[in-house]
Amino acid sequence: MQNVRELMIKKAGEMLSSGEVYGVLAWERGDFACDQTPALFTSPESLSRLAYDEFTAPMLSKYLINEAKKPNEGKKVMVFLKPCDTYNFGHLLSEHKVERDRVYAVGVACSGIFSREKTLLEKCLACKGMEFHHCDEVIGGEGKITWDKLDRFAGVEMIESMTPSERFEFWRGELSRCIRCNACRNVCPVCSCVKCVFDNPGSGVMSKSNADEFEENMFHIIRAFHVAGRCTDCGECSRVCPRNIPLHLLNRKFIKDVNALFGPYQAGASLDDASPLTSYSVNDPEPGYKDKAKGGERVA
């Protein structure tokens, strides 16, 4: 990884010196191993502070929404993307949140991310793969998954096997810890509404806190529905939750269902394909209802 970091600094320095990009979105080292912060580097000299190793956790693609809009004489911004973040980048491009020709995207090899406690993150255990998408170039090549991979949907299947009341209790228990800090929403590359309904005093559903104990449950359920079919499963929501709520399980349930109903689909992988939940064809499945003459019939 040290070598990858040096190659990143070299490339970033060249791009800044030549004036091809106005800045480089990367990570800046901090006081400890695991407290690197996303930063915009604008001079070659500042790049000595660039960090990249197995503790480099935050994703950078969401910062492109703002950075790629800045005038800067039409110059591009350069960004480093981990393999899983390239799906987020693809998603942002497909929803026109980011203009492709304002970005110089560089994929960087990943070897898994470790927590402060020096354990591999869940999202890395369940890694979707090391290939890059939508990048202008790649540094360090495709990494290798050297650990025993976790079945991405094992957690979802465990919850599916519960009785409805067990499932209800499971989520009530997990979500009871929520403090409504909005970290899950704010780091999510898919949650990129200009004004979130929960921040809008005119929406009638805005709340900073839980007016009753069920309310934070609704926040997460609504959010999960809104990112359904768009979530790339980057796992940032669960990584940043200060209350250790396994939010990725909600999203993976939707991903699993979309895969089962519409065929395997990975949000952000392709820019051309209309997504299963935002396009219509007459052959679309209608889950939950059997084709009966009148009214249909609820199925499991």
Place this chain on the structure above:
Amino acid sequence: MLKILMSDIGRLFERLSSVGTLYLPIEGGGQTAFAPWRAGADVQLDRVNTDLSVKGLFFPQTEDIAFFKREGKKISVLPSSDPDEPFAVFGVRACDVRGLEVLDKVFLDDPAHMDTFYKGRRENGALIALACSSPAETCFCGAFGVDLAEPSGDVAAWIVDNTLYWEAKTQRGERLTEAVRPVMAEQSGTSAVDASKKAARDALAAAPLASLKDSLSAWGANDMLTLFSSPLWANLSMSCVGCGTCTYVCPTCQCYDVQDFDTGHGVTRFRCWDSCMYSDFTLMASGNPRKTQLERFRQRFMHKLVYFPEKYGGMFSCTGCGRCLSKCPVSMNIAKVIKAVGGVENG
């Protein structure tokens, strides 16, 4: 000084819970937070720090202020009653005790504007503070003059070699001591505790953020306008995602919003924690006075490190508990801000 073997600690908890509800750092969902004790609970006294601070027991995240009831054309207002139930909190660290001292300034300092909800809980809640023996790498309470080995509170406690030592610090602490005396033994001499105190202070002095104190001299009420106008805020705030994690895990962040909840047959007026990081913070008819994340980010640190000391005799409203360091999604935190603006670069 009294003592009890850690293997008998359940007996101490039983005695304490007879005085009122006893809150302890309890493990749940991979986290530690203050929760009511019951026999068999997974009590965590080794971990520094609890994931949430003790703040919420005195200043809950949501609390009802009043109820409005309409009958015909008549509206009756039913105020909430002030909290008066006795409780005790065991295992509060020195940084969190300082956090309450900060909140005392805000909620109790001005006799004309006393926060009666907070006051009720402070008067009825006993603090049994637990000294730290091994600080986390994110700890920097020493920078703010907090002594991790000698916490204030009604009672101070130390755990050394499987024994808990207990010393009353206030009158309320003395009363608690009488309640627990039957299950405790007398301890003469303080040498065991003294060695542990020294080890803890040495460990904090060797912690990664020990030098943060040097950067603090640039802060305080010295030169408000220079700090406010620093060009560094732009880069520091760039990574901030605008969530409220730092404010909600903070033992001193005290801003709240007042909102109404339509119950269908009346209105519940409640207050809830608010975050200066939010776009709708202090929203008014003319909009948000701080329109960009830079301004909102700056506000949080100016408040803790400049405005608060300016108003309260130099007291910073950061306690060095380190929660925001370990919880921020992008690891942008008060330690980095203190160093950057204080003129010392990050390690």
